[in-house]
Amino acid sequence: EAGVAQSPRYKIIEKRQSVAFWCNPISGHATLYWYQQILGQGPKLLIQFQNNGVVDDSQLPKDRFSAERLKGVDSTLKIQPAKLEDSAVYLCASSLDDAANEHFFGPGTRLTVL
């Protein structure tokens, strides 16, 4: 079974530029998550989708971050414009629809904002 795919793996941009990340979850997983992991910290949820609807985006900085999940499968996360403090690893995860089910994480995208 294929895992969660993410691209790119690494991205370096200058502040005020824009960037987009892509995620393809495990087939059949209705719930998709984007987490932000700043160096030395645990992952923090940015946005949670169930199918193509947003369940929780309370921690998403909506003035600069946006995300979508078209057709309830792939998802993209965009930052525009980027700030220095956005430097982090962006992790995509998917799970079945149950709190008991573990998240399956992708390899992450390491973003460096200069």
Added chain:
Amino acid sequence: AQKVTQAQTEISVVEKEDVTLDCVYETRDTTYYLFWYKQPPSGELVFLIRRNSFDEQNEISGRYSWNFQKSTSSFNFTITASQVVDSAVYFCALSENDYKLSFGAGTTVTVRA
């Protein structure tokens, strides 16, 4: 408020020693799930174990064991006979009724040969 607290920032042991990682959580839900994840240097988070709030029986799976105590809101994790490949950051996480995970800050485990 922090829902999951991992007080240990770093632990260093010599190979074959046991390692116990502490985790304290906070929730008002009666049904919840607790997880341990491993993040090796490659960066990908790997699921290790899960426990639900109704099952306080402690278990052993290979070299991993866990101690879940609702009375103290703790979910500690032990690696027995540690190996160099166990070197990683270990995260405790809580899932409540909304499925998302609340992670602790992580404990870096270094196993020296």
